[in-house]
Amino acid sequence: MKLIKKIDILIVGLGLLGGSYAKGLKKMGFSVSAITKSRSSVDYALKNGMIDYGTTEIEPDIIAKADLVIFALYPHIFVDWIAKYQQYFKSGCILTDVTGVKGSVVYKVQDMLREDVEFIAAHPMAGKEVAGVQNSDDAIFHAANYIVVPTEKNTPEAIELCRSLGEILGFKQIAELSVSEHDEMIAFLSQLTHCIAISLMCCNNSEGLEKYTGDSFRDLTRIARINDEMWSELFLSNKAALLNEMDRFKSTFDELYDKIKNDDRKGIRDMMRLSTERRGLFDKV
């Protein structure tokens, strides 16, 4: 199967990401249906031309006509959905997802899935501090990375289709990682940073700090505004990798603490020079 405009696409879960996929795909001329739990999300998406058809029910006909199904659900809801409704998929259809953790999801889904249907995992590394289809916007993809996460069970054709989806949605870069590489990377770059932001925001309850704050503190805590339902699940679904990265950070933070305590100016400057040098690699180009 190629990602051509006559294929039928079904999005399951019209939140921020599902809605942004819908917008981007409709703009590119695809036919897009959606199943989501809230009526108001369906109404919003229909009214704004983001989908051709939407429902809050599990409608077997809608599922059965889809060539490509994109799951934009919380991890455990996604796994449950497959267990309950996979009998409705069209033979030969391809499933993909947007889930931010992979190890706790991909193997479960692939292991239980019918032989004539293929699930290829993907992670669009884009988001916002606000949730819901009303905030969806496919422009969030344009400066972002899209990561395809294949396993031994995936075919080259499905991997290729999944990459094309990222291209069509306009991601800046498309990459491939293994499940464990993905989960380690995400534990460090995304989950650890959220843990730091939350801790920084929670650790001081002095009043009036906002009157004096500068951009540094604002930058470090932007992501402290967080969807607690989703992120607590993401943290716990990737617990081993996340705790490992938290340990790594703690030990470096303790090293800096000791250098300050011991007036080790040279040691402090060495760390600052290393951080300055490394940060150069992360500039947007």
Add this chain to the structure above:
Amino acid sequence: MKLIKKIDILIVGLGLLGGSYAKGLKKMGFSVSAITKSRSSVDYALKNGMIDYGTTEIEPDIIAKADLVIFALYPHIFVDWIAKYQQYFKSGCILTDVTGVKGSVVYKVQDMLREDVEFIAAHPMAGKEVAGVQNSDDAIFHAANYIVVPTEKNTPEAIELCRSLGEILGFKQIAELSVSEHDEMIAFLSQLTHCIAISLMCCNNSEGLEKYTGDSFRDLTRIARINDEMWSELFLSNKAALLNEMDRFKSTFDELYDKIKNDDRKGIRDMMRLSTERRGLFDKV
């Protein structure tokens, strides 16, 4: 003394901040001289109309004609400068500064200063990741806080003059804090955030992470690009307050770590909700 355009202003130290003060004051029609260590900084400032006169020498005449002297030096250089050259000040002149720590500077300067000269401390909470007069820009003040830090030795007139300086430079908000309030606040909002950014950047030496990074990691490490000479001095000059804030952060980070380790989803969500609620206070208005 009022901050009127016929007063003579001398800036000592033409770096990023000294240069930005010069630019802002010249725009407002003041006469501005500068003493700084490098000839190229003087040349740059003269060529770009940021000062009326500049020198790399300690010229007694230039110091003696200033009504207001603004010190934009590293803390220990500022203290040394006063010790060495205070005999040249005009009687009745006012000194102020831009130093990012106060406890280790203000009392030293005030205790050694001539009786007929007054030092009123200030901290413009603005900066950039790049140093030097070439990068100076008074626009960095327009969204920033300006903090006046008086002690018992200061007169209402000098405090008022210092506030006027912040107003003329276009700071968004002008506030007053005591020396210890200032140093605690800065330890938390600024120094701790820099310690976190440095540690985050130094703690993982895996290659290729920049290929996958999203905005969260970029935001948390923007300030990991740091002037090691200046910031190591700022950290060590405010050591007790900084270590205290680092302890506070560590204990909250450990609390989150334990909740993740123990699958305490409710506890994690409680922290996330607290951080989300508090972060709302810090939005730019």
